[in-house]
Amino acid sequence: MPEVEFQGKKFNVDEDGFIDDYTNWSEEWVQFVKQEEGISELNDEHKKVIDVLREYYEKNGIAPMVRVLSKVTGFKLKHIYELFPSGPGKGACKMAGLPKPTGCV
Amino acid sequence: MAEPALKKENKRIFDEGLDGGTKKLTPERIEMVIRDVLDNETGARLKVYVDTCVHCGLCSEACHFYLSNDNDPSFSPAGKVKQTLWEMLKKRGKVSPEFIYRASEIASTECNLCRRCSMYCPFGIDIAYLMLVVRRICHKLGVVPQYIQSTANSHAATLNQMWVKEDEWIDSLMWQEEEAQDEIPSLRIPLEKEGADVIYSVIGPEPKFRAQLIYQAAVIMNEAGIDWTMPATPGWDNSDMCMYTGDNEMMGRLKKAHFETAMRLKAKRIVMGECGHAYRSVYDTGNRWLTWKTPPIPVIHAIEFYYELFKEGKIKITEKFDSPVTLHDPCNIVRGRGLHEMARYVVNETCEKFIEMVPNREHNFCCSAGGGVINCGPPFKTKRVEGNKVKAEQLFAAKAKGAKTVIAPCHNCHGGLEDIIHHYGLDMELKFLGDIIYECMEKNG
Numbered sequence: 001m002p003e004v005e006f007q008g009k010k011f012n013v014d015e016d017g018f019i020d021d022y023t024n025w026s027e028e029w030v031q032f033v034k035q036e037e038g039i040s041e042l043n044d045e046h047k048k049v050i051d052v053l054r055e056y057y058e059k060n061g062i063a064p065m066v067r068v069l070s071k072v073t074g075f076k077l078k079h080i081y082e083l084f085p086s087g088p089g090k091g092a093c094k095m096a097g098l099p100k101p102t103g104c105v
Numbered sequence: 106m107a108e109p110a111l112k113k114e115n116k117r118i119f120d121e122g123l124d125g126g127t128k129k130l131t132p133e134r135i136e137m138v139i140r141d142v143l144d145n146e147t148g149a150r151l152k153v154y155v156d157t158c159v160h161c162g163l164c165s166e167a168c169h170f171y172l173s174n175d176n177d178p179s180f181s182p183a184g185k186v187k188q189t190l191w192e193m194l195k196k197r198g199k200v201s202p203e204f205i206y207r208a209s210e211i212a213s214t215e216c217n218l219c220r221r222c223s224m225y226c227p228f229g230i231d232i233a234y235l236m237l238v239v240r241r242i243c244h245k246l247g248v249v250p251q252y253i254q255s256t257a258n259s260h261a262a263t264l265n266q267m268w269v270k271e272d273e274w275i276d277s278l279m280w281q282e283e284e285a286q287d288e289i290p291s292l293r294i295p296l297e298k299e300g301a302d303v304i305y306s307v308i309g310p311e312p313k314f315r316a317q318l319i320y321q322a323a324v325i326m327n328e329a330g331i332d333w334t335m336p337a338t339p340g341w342d343n344s345d346m347c348m349y350t351g352d353n354e355m356m357g358r359l360k361k362a363h364f365e366t367a368m369r370l371k372a373k374r375i376v377m378g379e380c381g382h383a384y385r386s387v388y389d390t391g392n393r394w395l396t397w398k399t400p401p402i403p404v405i406h407a408i409e410f411y412y413e414l415f416k417e418g419k420i421k422i423t424e425k426f427d428s429p430v431t432l433h434d435p436c437n438i439v440r441g442r443g444l445h446e447m448a449r450y451v452v453n454e455t456c457e458k459f460i461e462m463v464p465n466r467e468h469n470f471c472c473s474a475g476g477g478v479i480n481c482g483p484p485f486k487t488k489r490v491e492g493n494k495v496k497a498e499q500l501f502a503a504k505a506k507g508a509k510t511v512i513a514p515c516h517n518c519h520g521g522l523e524d525i526i527h528h529y530g531l532d533m534e535l536k537f538l539g540d541i542i543y544e545c546m547e548k549n550g
Contacts, residue, residue, distance in 0.1 A: 014482075015486035015487050016483040018483065065312065065314075066277075066313065067280050070280065077284060089314035100252075101313075101314075102256045102266075102482065103256050103266045103267045104266065104310050104346075104480060104516045105520060
């Protein structure tokens, strides 16, 4: 598994750039993915999405439907894509430290 | 011939599904399963293909994996058969667990079943079929890459590929109806309507993450005045990764649920979204497994549907898409079904400037994601992307002629091309045909 280093922290990632284990997630990882995804500035809305994803994943062992993400955060679908241009399944899950979702994605 | 040597450049990749399955194998079980599949599930077709191949190697130059790996013969289509099925046949199933590991890896992650090679074979041997026989054997031996097996498990448990529950499906549709009503107040996504002209079916990732595609389809249906519906029950997902893992029984169950859902609602025909493999599963593979030569209810792909809408003047374009576009021909709907001219008609109706990538139509290079390869997940991503340098070169050439946007009317192609665009620094935009139609169409509500 390739290793990446960012702000003095080391992370193991898979070939799609997702972290090896969500318990290894940290603030540095969020900053690293922000840079990887070309997101110019992180705001409270990004954080809200990440919190919801992590909480849901801990409870259910899977990423939520984007519908659930929208319902809990109150953000419309378009806005979720504005926050994470590569989408909830890629950018947002990656930043939240979830594994790459399975399926045609 | 000895068992295949592991070359340095294509050494075995660790995968939990392959590894865990291989550990449970015994030589007796391998022999029994291989003989069972070869004796009871194959027949003249396999025999003719195996007996006819003259080992000429003309298939090699057709394969993107071969071309992108410096013409390494182990990546040639015949080479892949040699390392897998020929060896199994020759030894009558007496191969090692490690052999099965590599055979599964080759068949599942080094071949996209795109059938480009069949066009260059002087005898038209369907090498994709041969690789599917290998996958079938590996499925029965429980040696399948973890990510795609997980997707197949979701199919088995939920009848969709992304673990979407029934209430979540309905909720997602109602949510997108509500969001679309902000734009078009009269818009509806009719659920469970009996006797509609069209039942619209999609793939799991659409409700799960890409719900905007359902929104856009609803806007197109609404504007074109189509009498349509979507089902509120399982059977809405037309995708089928079980077709690609070799789980034919489950493939049949999925297709049956899909067709029966449409029949329960007495729909006149099924219109599918822009997905390639799902199309293969309903008009070619899954229907035949269920003993139907053609689907029991008419099914058309989104491209055919859009073509009709424009031909009949049901959709009007206010202003054509002005960024120059090129079109990627997906294997399952072009080599598999010949929809390339219809796709071009729709592109010309909606886009200002269309630049062909070369080669094109049925000669187009594969995206390297299809055939379930992208679904095998992160362990095989680098091999998949680096194994398709020729696609990057093909896109660079289209870009040099001015193309800025790539249209790919297939979900798997989308995923694969996105990775190629990113990896090779192509800096091109990627769209579905539906994205472009939605963006440029007249919306009167």
